Amino acid sequence: MAASAFEQMGVGELAQRLRAREVSAVELAQHFLSRCEAQASLGAFVALDAEVTLAQARAADARLAAGEGADTAPLLGVPIAHKDIFVTRDFASTAGSKMLQGYRSPFDATVVARLGVQPGGAGMVTLGKLNCDEFAMGSSNENSAYGVARNPWDTTRIPGGSSGGSAVAVAARLAPAVTGTDTGGSIRQPAAFCGITGIKPTYGRASRYGMIAFASSLDQAGPMARSAEDCALLLSAMCGPDPDRDSTSLDVPAEDFSRSLNDSIEGLRIGLPREFFGPGLSDDVRAAIDGAIAELRKLGAKPVEISLPRTELAIPVYYIIAPAEASSNLSRFDGVKFGHRAKDYTDLLDMYKKTRAEGFGDEVKRRIMIGAYVLSHGYYDAYYLQAQKIRRMIADDFQRAFTECDVIAGPVAPTVAWKLGEKSDDPVANYLADIFTLPASLAGLPGMSVPAGFGAHRMPVGLQLIGNYFGEARLLNVAHRLQQATDFHLQQPT
Amino acid sequence: MALSSQDIARIAHLARLELSPRDSERMLSQINGFFDVVEQMRAVDTSGVVPLAHPVEMTQAVALRLRDDAVSEPDNREANQRSAPAVERGLFLVPRVIE
Numbered sequence: 125m126a127a128s129a130f131e132q133m134g135v136g137e138l139a140q141r142l143r144a145r146e147v148s149a150v151e152l153a154q155h156f157l158s159r160c161e162a163q164a165s166l167g168a169f170v171a172l173d174a175e176v177t178l179a180q181a182r183a184a185d186a187r188l189a190a191g192e193g194a195d196t197a198p199l200l201g202v203p204i205a206h207k208d209i210f211v212t213r214d215f216a217s218t219a220g221s222k223m224l225q226g227y228r229s230p231f232d233a234t235v236v237a238r239l240g241v242q243p244g245g246a247g248m249v250t251l252g253k254l255n256c257d258e259f260a261m262g263s264s265n266e267n268s269a270y271g272v273a274r275n276p277w278d279t280t281r282i283p284g285g286s287s288g289g290s291a292v293a294v295a296a297r298l299a300p301a302v303t304g305t306d307t308g309g310s311i312r313q314p315a316a317f318c319g320i321t322g323i324k325p326t327y328g329r330a331s332r333y334g335m336i337a338f339a340s341s342l343d344q345a346g347p348m349a350r351s352a353e354d355c356a357l358l359l360s361a362m363c364g365p366d367p368d369r370d371s372t373s374l375d376v377p378a379e380d381f382s383r384s385l386n387d388s389i390e391g392l393r394i395g396l397p398r399e400f401f402g403p404g405l406s407d408d409v410r411a412a413i414d415g416a417i418a419e420l421r422k423l424g425a426k427p428v429e430i431s432l433p434r435t436e437l438a439i440p441v442y443y444i445i446a447p448a449e450a451s452s453n454l455s456r457f458d459g460v461k462f463g464h465r466a467k468d469y470t471d472l473l474d475m476y477k478k479t480r481a482e483g484f485g486d487e488v489k490r491r492i493m494i495g496a497y498v499l500s501h502g503y504y505d506a507y508y509l510q511a512q513k514i515r516r517m518i519a520d521d522f523q524r525a526f527t528e529c530d531v532i533a534g535p536v537a538p539t540v541a542w543k544l545g546e547k548s549d550d551p552v553a554n555y556l557a558d559i560f561t562l563p564a565s566l567a568g569l570p571g572m573s574v575p576a577g578f579g580a581h582r583m584p585v586g587l588q589l590i591g592n593y594f595g596e597a598r599l600l601n602v603a604h605r606l607q608q609a610t611d612f613h614l615q616q617p618t
Numbered sequence: 619m620a621l622s623s624q625d626i627a628r629i630a631h632l633a634r635l636e637l638s639p640r641d642s643e644r645m646l647s648q649i650n651g652f653f654d655v656v657e658q659m660r661a662v663d664t665s666g667v668v669p670l671a672h673p674v675e676m677t678q679a680v681a682l683r684l685r686d687d688a689v690s691e692p693d694n695r696e697a698n699q700r701s702a703p704a705v706e707r708g709l710f711l712v713p714r715v716i717e
Contacts, residue, residue: 226701374677472713480633
């Protein structure tokens with residue numbers, strides 16, 4: 125079989141063929157690494173190290189040769205790449221920031237370890253680290269200190285963000301699977317813009333240990349791949365309690381998220397929030413979403429109109445809370461224990477200020493400033509506390525909606541991917557485009573993006589599915605049924 | 619409500635960020651543009667609403683989780699200091715703070 129045939133295979137099929145010894149982990153790793161090199165102009169990767177990758181692949185091959193079964197390492201030898209927000213021992217970890225250029229972590233993030241080749245992991249071989257907006261702050265990947273990533277459907281357009289490199293790698297077939305993180309939509313929006321599948325689980329399902337922190341009450345890891353079937357396998361490996369290392373990791377046992385992929389969705393009530401279909405939604409995206417909902421209806425689902433009345437408020441609420449948490453989290457970057465330190469300074473205070481001025485990019489500085497302001501004396505109640513109260517109201521709105529429906533569906537973003545540079549001088553325009561992903565993030569609900577066809581300029585459109593807490597298996601079930609009936613997720617950029 | 623350039627200077631100091639005059643000016647207009655969006659939030663009646671500090675509160679009672687007070691990590695100082703800008707004899711070096 126030609127090596128290129130393996131590019132079209134899902135994670136589960138690759139694992140089977142590896143166990144059947146039809147292909148070796150080394151062959152797969154070499155094939156994907158050569159694709160990464162050939163497509164370097166897409167800017168998907170910020171770190172590759174063939175020696176490290178091939179050593180992991182050889183270790184996987186040795187275990188496959190010894191007959192290790194699927195029960196201990198279900199994805200043994202299958203390649204994966206990680207968003208550069210996860211720390212890794214074997215690759216530099218930069219969070220897309222100059223502040224962490226060349227930073228070597230002494231340990232692997234829990235998610236990386238759970239997926240990896242070390243004992244107890246799912247057995248996946250790491251191809252490298254993926255480009256992202258600096259500290260995951262952005263919706264276009266243009267805020268990376270290591271250059272833009274390009275949308276493989278049209279390389280003059282953004283791939284979305286902050287997990288932009290992750291989405292590019294899957295869409296361009298540079299990796300069969302990747303990790304991403306989602307604080308306000310950073311898995312769902314790039315997945316939508318690049319025509320792939322991604323899921324953010326319920327907050328607390330996946331450990332945040334070793335995920336470089338942006339906004340701790342919102343940050344959540346999740347997989348991105350071509351299909352819901354692949355995402356289910358990856359999510360099952362990623363999730364599970366990590367009580368000693370992440371104080372907000374939920375004490376909820378790991379699950380087999382593949383178990384109900386094929387369940388019928390006959391009679392399933394799909395809530396369509398009227399606020400997601402207002403005048404802010406562009407016509408091309410609306411048409412694709414309507415088409416996907418019509419498919420779900422054909423499969424027996426029952427669309428019902430619901431209301432999430434505070435959808436618009438999610439923008440200011442999120443952009444108060446996330447920067448507040450960021451300003452606190454990023455205070456650790458002081459030029460003392462790790463990362464960049466300015467060369468010339470007069471005293472300790474001057475060293476802090478110059479180090480941070482040099483190490484952080486513009487968007488990160490803006491958010492630190494907003495965060496420091498809303499937490500400062502005299503403004504805390506009016507901004508931060510008020511935002512937290514509305515956050516409660518938004519979460520309650522979802523609970524009311526879930527009495528009328530089982531799953532919520534709508535667009536991931538109001539438009540398709542925009543042109544590189546189009547909004548880079550207008551931070552507020554970027555913030556407004558996050559409107560449909562922010563509400564579920566604030567509530568801590570699971571959400572996913574599923575390819576739903578194409579809009580203007582033949583750019584991909586993503587259908588967003590939002591479930592109630594711990595409803596990931598249901599979301600993946602709906603997405604899988606849709607993917608059995610449509611072929612949007614199989615299409616690829618030329 | 620609009621911030622002034624004095625506000626920007628004060629916040630930058632709190633955040634330990636050195637801003638050039640050009641950066642400060644741009645930051646001022648961008649942050650003021652952002653606070654225009656925030657205004658709609660301030661008008662919402664939230665009396666009696668308990669702030670939601672953390673989404674975990676929606677599904678379970680949040681209690682501070684403490685580990686047993688026992689040594690669980692080996693001494694890893696060398697690896698932990700490998701990425702430090704300045705280290706000497708296992709200590710992080712900073713500019714002199716006490717004369």
